[in-house]
Amino acid sequence: MRRLATPQDIEAVHAIYSHEAVLPYLTYERMPLADFRPIYQGLLDSGAFFVWEVDGAIVGFYKATRLPGRVAHVAQLGTLAVDPGQHGQGVAHAMVGDAIARLKAEGARRVELYAEADNARGLRFYQKLGFVEEGRLREFYKRAGDAHYVDELVMGLLLR
Incomplete structure (x- = not known):
């Protein structure tokens, strides 16, 4: 079940x-909870973090935002993850499917997201x-400790 995230x-x-x-x-390197607090507060402040x-x-969790003006029909999904202990249980499909259905009901005609080119599991899921x-x-993405950069893929879904 989806709900807006809370401080708790x-x-x-x-x-x-x-x-x-x-x-x-995801965007940030591993950090203690105290360092994560301002990042989390930003997610809460968006009013779009579920x-x-x-x-x-x-x-699981995700952020779904709508773009303004002439691209108000576009929604962006990001900060999306499922507890690995739940992988293979249909959680991601239910969560993202619900997000897409809600966005479509709210008038979105396009959903887009970014995914790392080396995220084979995620890419297969999005393609399905x-x-x-x-x-x-x-060379958009650089993880601490890695010598190489990773390409980021722009992915889109048209809602008809």
């Missing part, structure tokens, strides 16, 4: 965000949902 959700979100299977594909619960436990690669940002 920070520890559960931080635990998922910091998991070794999730961390490589958590996904199963049996009362937070098992109908997202297609629309562009490549070369």
Whole structure:
């Protein structure tokens, strides 16, 4: 079940965000909870950061924002992750499917997201949902400790 994130959700979100299977594909390097607080506050302040619960436990999260003006029909998904302990249980499909359905009901005609080119599992998932690669940002992403840069893929889904 989707709901807006609250300040009380920070520890559960931080635990998922910091998991070794999730961390490589989100914006920030591993950090203590205290350092994560301002980042989390920014997510809350957006008014567009959602958590996904199963049996009362937070098992995933995402941010869904709408663009302004002439691109008001476009929604962007980001800061998206599922607890690795829930992988293969249909959580991501339910969560992202719900997000897309809600955005479509609110008038979005296009959903876009960015995904690291080396995130094979995520890319397969997005492609199954109908997202297609629309562009490549070369050497866009750099993880601490890695000698190389990673391309970022721009993916889009048209809602008809």
